[in-house]
Amino acid sequence: MSEAKQVGQLYINGTFKPAEDGQTFEVLNPYTLAIIGEQAEASEKDIQAAIDGAVQAFRTWKQTTAYERAGYLRKLLHLMQTREREIAEVMTLEQGKPVAEAVGEVRYAASYVAWYAEEGIRVTGDLLAPSQTDSRLSVRKIPVGPVGIITPWNFPLAMFVRKIAPALAAGCTVIVKPAEQTPLTAVKFFELIHEAGFPAGVCQLLTGEASKIGSAWMASSAIRKISFTGSTAVGKMLMRQASETLKKVSLELGGHAPLIVFDDADLDMAAAGAVESKFRNCGQVCVATNRVLVQRSVYDAFIEKLMKRTSALTFGDGFTNVDMGPIIDKQGFDKIVAHVDDALAKGAKCLLGGKPAKGGGGYLFEPTVLTDVTSAMRIAKEETFGPVLPVFVFDTEAEAIQMANDTPFGLAAYCFTENLSRSIRVTEALEYGMVGLNTGRISAAQAPFGGVKMSGFGREGGRYGIEEYLVTQYIATVYKES
Numbered sequence: 001m002s003e004a005k006q007v008g009q010l011y012i013n014g015t016f017k018p019a020e021d022g023q024t025f026e027v028l029n030p031y032t033l034a035i036i037g038e039q040a041e042a043s044e045k046d047i048q049a050a051i052d053g054a055v056q057a058f059r060t061w062k063q064t065t066a067y068e069r070a071g072y073l074r075k076l077l078h079l080m081q082t083r084e085r086e087i088a089e090v091m092t093l094e095q096g097k098p099v100a101e102a103v104g105e106v107r108y109a110a111s112y113v114a115w116y117a118e119e120g121i122r123v124t125g126d127l128l129a130p131s132q133t134d135s136r137l138s139v140r141k142i143p144v145g146p147v148g149i150i151t152p153w154n155f156p157l158a159m160f161v162r163k164i165a166p167a168l169a170a171g172c173t174v175i176v177k178p179a180e181q182t183p184l185t186a187v188k189f190f191e192l193i194h195e196a197g198f199p200a201g202v203c204q205l206l207t208g209e210a211s212k213i214g215s216a217w218m219a220s221s222a223i224r225k226i227s228f229t230g231s232t233a234v235g236k237m238l239m240r241q242a243s244e245t246l247k248k249v250s251l252e253l254g255g256h257a258p259l260i261v262f263d264d265a266d267l268d269m270a271a272a273g274a275v276e277s278k279f280r281n282c283g284q285v286c287v288a289t290n291r292v293l294v295q296r297s298v299y300d301a302f303i304e305k306l307m308k309r310t311s312a313l314t315f316g317d318g319f320t321n322v323d324m325g326p327i328i329d330k331q332g333f334d335k336i337v338a339h340v341d342d343a344l345a346k347g348a349k350c351l352l353g354g355k356p357a358k359g360g361g362g363y364l365f366e367p368t369v370l371t372d373v374t375s376a377m378r379i380a381k382e383e384t385f386g387p388v389l390p391v392f393v394f395d396t397e398a399e400a401i402q403m404a405n406d407t408p409f410g411l412a413a414y415c416f417t418e419n420l421s422r423s424i425r426v427t428e429a430l431e432y433g434m435v436g437l438n439t440g441r442i443s444a445a446q447a448p449f450g451g452v453k454m455s456g457f458g459r460e461g462g463r464y465g466i467e468e469y470l471v472t473q474y475i476a477t478v479y480k481e482s
């Protein structure tokens, strides 16, 4: 990819533009910490212009047919498919993940556009049985209104695309605020939005100071829905703020996924699932395994298989042929180090890794396996968001379920067993929004992605995801019989 510095702008009312006061912020390559670009930092005026434009565009966008909206989404899908490498390289540059994984993310994001280009035309209403002969009771599903979308850096494209695709299909207009670490992928994507010819104001892009943009949206009664993906702490704050104007809210928050390996599991599948779910995106994934729980009788055999796979992982510059890139920033890196140090100080054993690695100048951490981990350690309770796999041991099925559910989070959980009855008992006892049975990969455009408890609420994907952007209107009609 070219070494030229990227310059990213806002996208408001169909035009790319710098911030009205010319302010910008720097974007870094997390592998080298070199400055790779400047991104416009939206001013109060820009934020208001984006809100006003989204409100105005909503008046006409909501009147378009679902077929017309599907046409725009299909154009967008085609552009994403033909330009996937270009988008992926920008993503690797500012987020660090290996290019092959970035291409995978573009395809994953595109799968939501493909799905919602179809799903929008399936939205239906109801005609209810009337209580008197001269009446009609009808129920319509209508778009909720302009939507504010806030997303994190770990999936710089997919996290907002899986929100805007259903929102646009439903007839909403959207304003996107990506994370400050990864705005350039969003700018690249908005070039495709522009080429796809969406009417001005239907899709807006604001970058800059999160609290300034968030507060302006929250204060505006014109923004009718907030869809947020990010940390539980920020999600809780946004929900409090949204209560002032009673916005509809979806929160896709942090997780603390357990992965249970029973003595009747296929241990090769379990080790492969653990490695896939933990080390994808260098462990910086909301559904990443944060605790492996292994039944005592297969503990040694499982650890041997796990070590074989984990010790083969490579890491470094995402533009080379590696399995994992860098940690996004110092804050993320410090948390990983703190979790490992705390576990080791409290008696955990480090079987692999356990320390930072050199290279590039940014923040690298070796793929790590910890054993003898107990519930007294921070890593047992907090999301690590890095390439560290702590292994716990259990004796009975009841104990495994109790340990798995012993967390305030409830996003994803995984279970490995070849026993049919056990698989039903355990998957249904897990207090999680999503469960993988004999797999470490659960995400799919047609499936409902989302959590319970402190992992939030709302679902993204499939027929469930579009409901988040619709409200129900009931019309009671009395007519004159001739």
Ligand SMILES: NC(=O)c1ccc[n+]([C@@H]2O[C@H](COP(=O)([O-])OP(=O)(O)OC[C@H]3O[C@@H](n4cnc5c(N)ncnc54)[C@H](O)[C@@H]3O)[C@@H](O)[C@H]2O)c1
Binding pocket: 150, 151, 152, 153, 154, 155, 159, 177, 178, 179, 180, 210, 211, 212, 213, 214, 215, 229, 230, 231, 232, 234, 235, 251, 252, 253, 254, 255, 285, 286, 287, 383, 385, 411, 450, 451, 455
């Ligand atoms: N459940 C899911 O689908 C899902 C998916 C990806 C990531 N996550 C979670 O996201 C977290 C990692 O991301 P992070 O650390 O960047 O999260 P974060 O909450 O710090 O940031 C997420 C987004 O919120 C914005 N933000 C921060 N403060 C804000 C404020 N005061 N007002 C408005 N916006 C604000 C940020 O700029 C960013 O765009 C992890 O906890 C991870 O589990 C969840």
Ligand SMILES: O=CCCC(=O)O
Binding pocket: 154, 155, 284, 285, 286, 287, 443, 449
């Ligand atoms: O980080 C969370 C999103 C991961 C996914 O969609 O698979």
